[in-house]
Amino acid sequence: xxxxxxxxxxxxxxxxxxxxxxxxxxxxxxxxxxxxxxxxxxxxxxxxxxxxxxxxxxxxxxxxxxxxxxxxxxxxxxxxxxxxxxxxxxxxxxxxxxxxxxxxxxxxxxxxxxxxxxxxxxxxxxxxxxxxxxxxxxxxxxxxxxxxxxxxxxxxxxxxxxxxxxxxxxxxxxxxxxxxxxxxxxxxxxxxxxxxxxxxxxxxxxxxxxxxxxxxxxxxxxxxxxxxxxxxxxxxxxxxxxxxxxxxxxxxxxxxxxxxxxxxxxxxxxxxxxxxxxxxxxxxxxxxxxxxxxxxxxxxxxxxxxxxxxxxxxxxxxxxxxx
Numbered sequence: 001x002x003x004x005x006x007x008x009x010x011x012x013x014x015x016x017x018x019x020x021x022x023x024x025x026x027x028x029x030x031x032x033x034x035x036x037x038x039x040x041x042x043x044x045x046x047x048x049x050x051x052x053x054x055x056x057x058x059x060x061x062x063x064x065x066x067x068x069x070x071x072x073x074x075x076x077x078x079x080x081x082x083x084x085x086x087x088x089x090x091x092x093x094x095x096x097x098x099x100x101x102x103x104x105x106x107x108x109x110x111x112x113x114x115x116x117x118x119x120x121x122x123x124x125x126x127x128x129x130x131x132x133x134x135x136x137x138x139x140x141x142x143x144x145x146x147x148x149x150x151x152x153x154x155x156x157x158x159x160x161x162x163x164x165x166x167x168x169x170x171x172x173x174x175x176x177x178x179x180x181x182x183x184x185x186x187x188x189x190x191x192x193x194x195x196x197x198x199x200x201x202x203x204x205x206x207x208x209x210x211x212x213x214x215x216x217x218x219x220x221x222x223x224x225x226x227x228x229x230x231x232x233x234x235x236x237x238x239x240x241x242x243x244x245x246x247x248x249x250x251x252x253x254x255x256x257x258x259x260x261x262x263x264x265x266x267x268x269x270x271x272x273x274x275x276x277x278x279x280x281x282x283x284x285x286x287x288x289x290x291x292x293x294x295x296x297x298x299x300x301x302x303x304x305x306x307x308x309x310x311x312x313x314x315x316x317x318x319x320x321x322x323x
Contacts, residue, residue, distance in 0.1 A: 002249045007240070011257025018046055021259060023202055024117075029263055032167070032285040034117035035202050037257075040064070040106035046113075050101040053117040056157045056170050057094045057104055058281065060086050060206070062111030067103045068096035068131050076100075076131035082111065086172065086279045087208045090139045090154040095162055097130040114204065116157070118168035118285035129164040143317055144181075149304070150314030151181035159291055169199065169284040169293050175236075175272040176316045177210045182238070182268035184301040188284075188294060189246070189264035197294045199286040201262040203270070205254040207234030208277040234276035240267045266298045 009023065016022040021037035023030070034053060037060070038046045048055065050071065057066045059082030068076045078094045096102050098120040104113050134156055142153040155161050157170030175181040188199045235255050242248035242265035252260045272278035284293065297305070 002251065003240075004250045004252055007248075007250050007261045007263070008252045008254075009259040009261070011255065014259060021204070021257065023259060023261065025119075027261065030200065030261060032119050032200050032287065033202050033283045035204060035259065035281075035283055036115040036117070037204065038104070038113055040104070040111045040113060042106055042109055045103055045105035046115075047101065047103040048115060048117075050099050052098055052119050052121075054098045054120050054165060054168055055096050055100070055102050056116045056162070056165075056168060057096075057102065058114045058116060058156070058170070058172070059083065059091050059093075060112040060114055060281075062106060062109055062113075064111050064113050065105045065107055066094040066096075066133075067105070068094075068100040070097070070130045071099040074130075078131075078133035079107075080133070081136070085208075086206050086281075087174065087277060090136055090141060090156065090172075092136040092139070093134045093156045095132045095134065095157070095164060097164070098166070100130060114281055116168060116170045116202075116281070116283040118165075118283070120166045132162070132164050134162060143313055145183065146308035146313055147311035148178065148314075149180050149183050149308070150317055151175045151179060152317045158293065165291065167285040167291060169291065170282060172279065172281045173270075174317070175270060175278040176314055177272050177277050178274045179272050179314060180269040181272075181278070182270040184304045185239070185241075185266040185268035185298040186295040187264070187266045187298070188286075188296070190296075191288045192294075193290075195294060196296045197286060197290060197292050198288050199284040199293070200264070201267070202281075202283040203238060203254075203260040203262065204281040204283075205236060205258050205260075206256045206279040207236055207254075208279070209234050210275055210277055234273075236273065236276060236278040237271040238267070239269060240265055242266070
């Protein structure tokens with residue numbers, strides 16, 4: 001018996017009220033991270049109450065205004081320019097600290113927005129800042145892997161970039177059609193100082209059919225099934241497997257708007273079949289004292305990294321970065 005049904009939420013299966021997707025601690029076995037996704041019509045808004053979570057607002061499609069009301073009653077606001085789709089490039093984002101109520105509003109047109117969250121224990125709250133608008137020019141774009149493992153990582157919410165954060169680690173990954181990412185398979189489910197940090201992780205997916213332009217961008221509300229000449233509804237795959245001590249067995253076929261939860265275990269590869277570009281948004285946090293993304297490769301496959309220096313990088317990913 002696999003664990004796929006427990007840890008995979010197809011698009012629409014995790015909707016609540018006005019949110020198309022809600023992942024939070026109401027999921028059995030889930031404690032540290034959250035994700036809210038909403039499709040907004042012009043002028044529409046969504047709000048999340050103040051609490052123990054810090055949040056990062058990520059426009060997936062369109063522009064939004066973010067308002068945060070802190071514990072002292074001070075209002076902070078930023079207009080996020082966003083982008084036409086997640087496949088168009090990186091975006092600016094907004095971060096709000098623990099104790100802030102957050103509202104997102106679509107002003108000029110329709111928008112799809114993700115609000116990433118992470119629980120912050122009071123004793124871990126180390127920063128005095130409560131709000132930050134991260135400009136797109138301040139988002140490092142990293143080229144990772146090589147050859148058919150080439151992918152683009154947009155590090156808007158990682159340590160060293162979003163230093164105001166206390167717990168959350170967030171980024172997004174673009175994998176061109178035919179490539180593999182989240183590879184070699186790796187894990188981060190133990191606290192081993194300097195080696196590995198304990199982080200649960202959310203994967204939120206979108207898929208774009210190559211050669212179909214904006215019509216194939218894969219936004220959840222715009223996915224087509226191929227009928228009538230529209231863009232095909234694409235797919236990708238993600239594998240999660242465990243250790244002997246902590247087994248888990250997930251093989252997920254994912255489409256736009258689907259979510260895979262990784263509570264522990266090796267995860268990867270994330271596979272983009274030929275004909276379909278794959279995007280995913282990652283949200284990570286854990287209970288440890290250090291906010292760091294420290295991973296351990298599966299020793300059966302870690303040797304693959306040693307082959308990257310001799311392989312060319314996929315030319316479809318033109319932005320500079322590091323391997």
